[in-house]
Amino acid sequence: MSRRSGILEFAVLGLLREAPMHGYELRKRLNTSLGIFRAFSYGTLYPCLKTLVASGWLIEEPGSAPEEALASSLAGRRAKIVYRLTPEGKEHFEELLSHTGPDAWEDEHFAARFAFFGQTEREVRMRVLEGRRSRLEERLEKMRASLARTRERLDDYTLELQRHGMESVEREVRWLNELIESERAGRDQRPDTGAPHDNDSGETGGLPRHGGSTRPDPSDDTTK
Amino acid sequence: MSRRSGILEFAVLGLLREAPMHGYELRKRLNTSLGIFRAFSYGTLYPCLKTLVASGWLIEEPGSAPEEALASSLAGRRAKIVYRLTPEGKEHFEELLSHTGPDAWEDEHFAARFAFFGQTEREVRMRVLEGRRSRLEERLEKMRASLARTRERLDDYTLELQRHGMESVEREVRWLNELIESERAGRDQRPDTGAPHDNDSGETGGLPRHGGSTRPDPSDDTTK
DNA sequence: AATTTCATGTAATTCGTTACATGATTCC
DNA sequence: GGAATCATGTAACGAATTACATGAAATT
Structure with missing residues (x-):
């Protein structure tokens, strides 16, 4: 049951797997780097982060500020929160990555999956x-x-x-x-006729040259 | 305020302008003929029809059944309802058609607008x-x-x-x-006033030869 | 006789946005 | 010192889905 789309959750986990980040930056990456397929607002993102923490997949860490942490133990100190993937979170993400069934064929789901292909076999x-x-x-x-x-x-x-x-x-x-x-x-490797040119070697996966997504719509960067 | 997208409302009005229909048929047309851009469920459509009636833009008429209407004045008789556009509804739709501002540029809105281009100047x-x-x-x-x-x-x-x-x-x-x-x-060209004209000939507006929509997704015909 | 398709609706739930509220930091 | 951007959150609302509930008509 419960048919939740979970695209945001998936993308957050995937992005945090690369590096810890705070919400604001996460949202920007969601809407620009990955923004091809969808724009998310803070009203969606922040509550989502909280539930991911509650699930044990993320932990909150005190923000980047270097010294200030100890001095100001007083009230209003609005935190700058960095989110980091826990081992459980990583495991969960890998579990999600392994699902290749019908859900993953759908428009937005597919785009999200494709964006993290670099982390799959x-x-x-x-x-x-x-x-x-x-x-x-x-x-x-x-x-x-x-x-x-x-x-x-x-x-x-x-x-x-x-x-x-x-x-x-x-x-x-x-x-x-x-x-x-x-x-x-x-x-497997091509029968390649000649000259092993080194310059852009590597290329383990092998991509063609054009591009594409199902539904482009970063719409706006500045929340508005 | 209230930022409602109104795509469904718009499409219903546009389809009913051509001919009266009941909900079931309307939904099919929404999801096949026009379905290029969006699929709608009954849970969305039926309540929407009721609000359109409440707004005075549609009227409900007794369904197609020929004789039965007079004989059975009793309770449970589940009605088959045909919806017809009122003059106010027609006027309202024309008013909507005349909006050419930013809202009409957006993905789904645009597709809906395009689908009814036959009724515009x-x-x-x-x-x-x-x-x-x-x-x-x-x-x-x-x-x-x-x-x-x-x-x-x-x-x-x-x-x-x-x-x-x-x-x-x-x-x-x-x-x-x-x-x-x-x-x-x-x-110059015809703003076409409803009624299914047999097409082909004429080519009044002048269309190129390919096709396209922003977001194809009829997904399924059979509800589930 | 049974199944499919036609036909209408409601309640609970999900997913997401906008507008609001607050404040820190950085650039000019 | 003022503006832009960074940064986090909440409450009210909106749009649509799914699952449920019901039943008639047509087809096989």
């Missing part, structure tokens, strides 16, 4: 990418069917909207195909 | 299309700036996600450019 990445692709293909099937049923009853603009929508989905499928291709090529 | 369409384009260009600017600031700190997958996201937005801008171009080319 190739096998997991493959399952998520392929799952996403199959989800989109189902979608296309439905759109095509619906279009076929209703085509003549719709006006030009509605039709154009549907057409563009379908093309967007088709485009993402192509993107996924390339990503999957790259993942496969990943470590 | 060219001048209004132009303002909405150009507004949408400027909104996307701002977005691109922010994304580019953010990318420039953080590029080297991000891993390949995050970068790839951002790249694909930006390309999606750029693609939509190109689509808008073509639409704007077509609008300019296609002389």
Whole structure:
């Protein structure tokens, strides 16, 4: 039960795994670096951090201020809180990363998963990418069917909207195909004809050259 | 104040302008014909219909059943309700159609507006299309700036996600450019007054040939 | 006769935003 | 010394979902 989307929770855990941070900075990273897929407000973030602490996945640490901590034991001292992932939190995040089922195929969930692909194994990445692709293909099937049923009853603009929508989905499928291709090529290694050029070596995962997300919307940086 | 998004309300009014319908059918059209941009559940739709009735924009009429109406004056008779737009509702919808300000540039709002372009004048369409384009260009600017600031700190997958996201937005801008171009080319035009016209011929507005929406997600037809 | 699809609704819950309230620090 | 930005939080509200509850009509 309880169908919670948990995207914010997931992203917070993932970001804190890289380094401890306080809420304000976390939110900025959520909305810019990772902001491709979603913008979050403080009204969402701070309460979320508190529940993550209550779950034992994060701990609060006194903020960056160097000396002041001991001198001012008095009341109003508004804390600057740095959040750090606990071992349990790390474990929990890894557990979340291992879920490759249907939930991870959905628009925003998928984007969040993809943003943390750097912390997963190739096998997991493959399952998520392929799952996403199959989800989109189902979608296309439905759109095509619906279009076929209703085509003549719709006006030009509605039709154009549907057409563009379908093309967007088709485009993402192509993107996924390339990503999957790259993942496969990943470590097995290409038959490569010649010259082992060193410059941009490494590249363990192998990414293609374009980009993409499902729903871009950083919207605004300054809360407003 | 009260910042309500009103997309559902808008779409219901727009669909009922073409023809009276009952809730069930309305929901299907919302999720298939128009479903490109959003799926709605009954838990959302039915209460919304009631408030639209309370506002005087719709009236409820006895359902399609032919004879039965007079015979069974007794209790439990679950009604089949057909909703029809009142003159006030029509007026209200036209008033909504005339808003071409910033709200109409946003992702889902824009898609909803576009879906009813057939019922607007060219001048209004132009303002909405150009507004949408400027909104996307701002977005691109922010994304580019953010990318420039953080590029080297991000891993390949995050970068790839951002790249694909930006390309999606750029693609939509190109689509808008073509639409704007077509609008300019296609002389004056019909604000179409409801009623399903058989399309094809004419090509009054002048549409380009691809398709597109901001956020495809009919997700499922069968509620669950 | 049973199943699917049509058809309408309500209650509890989830997820998130806006507006408010407060204050520290840094830049100009 | 004033503005911008950093920093943390809460309360009221909004929009929508899911699960529940009910039942009629059409199809197999």
